[in-house]
Amino acid sequence: MATTTTSEEEEYMQNLRSKATELFIREEWTNAIETYSHFITLCTHHLSVPHPNPLHHQKLHKSLCISLCNRAEAKSKLREFNSALEDCDHALQIDATHFKSLVCKGKILLCLNRYSMALNCFKTAMLGNQASGNCEMLVGFVEKCKKFEFLSRSGTMDLSDWVLNGFPGKAPELAEFIGAVEIRKSEISGRGVFTTKNVDAGSLILVTKAVAMERSILGGKDLSEDTQLVMWKNFIDKVVDFVKKCHKTRNLIGKLSIGENEDELDVPDVDLFRPENVGEVNSNEDVEIDMVKLLAILDVNSLTEDAVSANVLRKNNDCYGVGLWLLPSFVNHSCCPNARRLHVGDYLIVHASRDLKAGEEITFAYLDPLSPLNKRKELSVTWGILCKCKRCKFEGEFLLSKQEVKEIEIGIERGMDVGGLVYKLEEQMKRWKVRGKEKGYLRASFWSLYSEAYGSERCMKRWGRRIPALDAVVDSITDVVGGDHRVLKILMEELKRKGGGSGGGNLEMEKVFKLAREVYGKVVKKQAMRTLLELCIAAE
The missing domain is CATH 1.25.40 (Serine Threonine Protein Phosphatase 5, Tetratricopeptide repeat)
Structure with a gap:
C-alpha cells in the first residue's frame, strides 16, 4: 500500500533539487541534466502517492514544472532540442501558462527556425504575465520572430549593412527560406530540384543552415592531406552527434543519395525540409546509425566553400570549409549551370545565376564551366559524373x-x-x-x-x-x-x-x-x- 512522503525523503529531494540548481548555475549541463532527471523521477513517483495535505502536491507540481524547464534549457545548451521540447511540453501540461517554460520553448523553436510556433509561445507568455515586468524582455523575441517569419515566407533578404560595415563580428543570423521549388525525377541523375514558376536572375531560391560544418584556417597555404583528414573526421563527428539528437535530421539525411541506384530512389516532398515540419514522430533517440551508409551519403553530398559555383562572404577569406546542407544536396551538376551558392556563416544561400523558366531544373557547376571539354571530362572522372x-x-x-x-x-x-x-x-x-x-x-x-x-x-x-x-x-x-x-x-x-x-x-x-x-x-x-x-x- 502506498504511503505518504516522509520528512527524510522530502529533505533528500530538496537537497537533490538544490544540487541540480547549483550545477545548472555553474553551466555543468550534463551533470545538471542527470541530477534533474533523478529529481523528476522521484517527484513523479511521489505525485502518484496520495497525500492528506493537498498543498503538498501543489508544491510538488511547481517543483516538477521548474525542474522540467531547467532540464529543457540544459538540454538545449547541448543542442538536444527534441528532448528539450518534450520537457517543455511536459511542464506546460502541468501549468499551461508557466512563464519560464513558455520562454524556454520559444527560444528552442527559434533555434529550430520554427518562427510562427516560437512567436505563439512568446505571445502566450506575454499575455499571462502582463502585470509583471517580464514582458519587456519578450518584445525583442516577438519582433525577431515576426521578422524571420516574414523573411521565411517572402524570401526578401538584405545583407547591405553587414557588407558595408566590413563583415563585422559573426555572420548575421538568417531566416531559412524555401522558394517555389519541388523535388522531381531528373533526366540528369536520379532526383533534382525544379522551379515551379519563372525566376529572374539573382532571385533567391533557398536559404538553409548546415546540419554541420568544419572549417580550417588556410594561412595563405593549401591544406595538407593530414589537415584535410582531420577536418573530415571532425565534420563526420559533428554530423553523427547531431543526428543522434535530432530524429528529423536523421530521417532526412537518410533520404539523400549514396551515389548508387539513383533512378530507384524515392522522391521526397519538399515540404519535409521546411523548418516548421516537425517530421516523423520517433521518441527513440538511441537508434543505431548505419555508419557505412552515412559516410557514403557525406561523401556524395557534402559541399565545400571553395567550389567554382560559390562565393564566401566574410572579412578575411582565409578559411576552407566543408558542410552538409540537406535540400541543396538534391541539386544536380550541369556544365551550363543556372544557380550559384553564397556562403554566409553556416548558411547557404542559393540564387538563380540566369533567368529560369517554370519547370526548369536548378543546377550547380560541380566542374569549372569556363574550362575546355577535355579538362571537364578529366575532372568528371574524379567526381564520378557523366555529364550529358x-x-x-x-x-x-x-x-x-x-x-x-x-x-x-x-x-x-x-x-x-x-x-x-x-x-x-x-x-x-x-x-x-x-x-x-x-x-x-x-x-x-x-x-x-x-x-x-x-x-x-x-x-x-x-x-x-x-x-x-x-x-x-x-x-x-x-x-x-x-x-x-x-x-x-x-x-x-x-x-x-x-x-x-x-x-x-x-x-x-x-x-x-x-x-x-x-x-x-x-x-x-x-x-x-x-x-x-x-x-x-x-x-x-
Missing part, C-alpha cells in the same frame, strides 16, 4: 571533328599570341556557321584565351578591332553558364580602364551590376554591391 548536358553533347560531337580546334589547343600549350588564337577561333566559328548558344559554349570553353586577350593592353592594341567586343563575349558566355565572378572581374577591370562613369559609363555600370546580381544574388543594395565588386577585383 547539351553543351557537352555539342562539344563532344563538334570539336572532335575539327582539326582547327586541335591547332588552337596546341597554340595555347605553346604560348602563342592569345589575340591571334581568339581571332582564329572567331573566324572558324563564322566558317562553321556556329551561332547562338553554341557560340557561347565554345567561348566559355576557351575563356582563358579571351580573358588573357582582353586583359592585355598590348594584345588589344593589336587585335582589338579584329576580335569581338568584350561586352558581346560576356553576354554570350553568361547566356549559357550564368553569372561567374571571373567574367565579372574582367568586365569591372575593363570599365575602370575606360574611366568609369564618363561617356556612357552609367550604362556600362548597369551592365556590371546586372552581372553582379547573377554572381552574388539580389542580397545587397548598390552601394554594398560596389564593395563586393571591389573585393572581386582584388581577388586573385
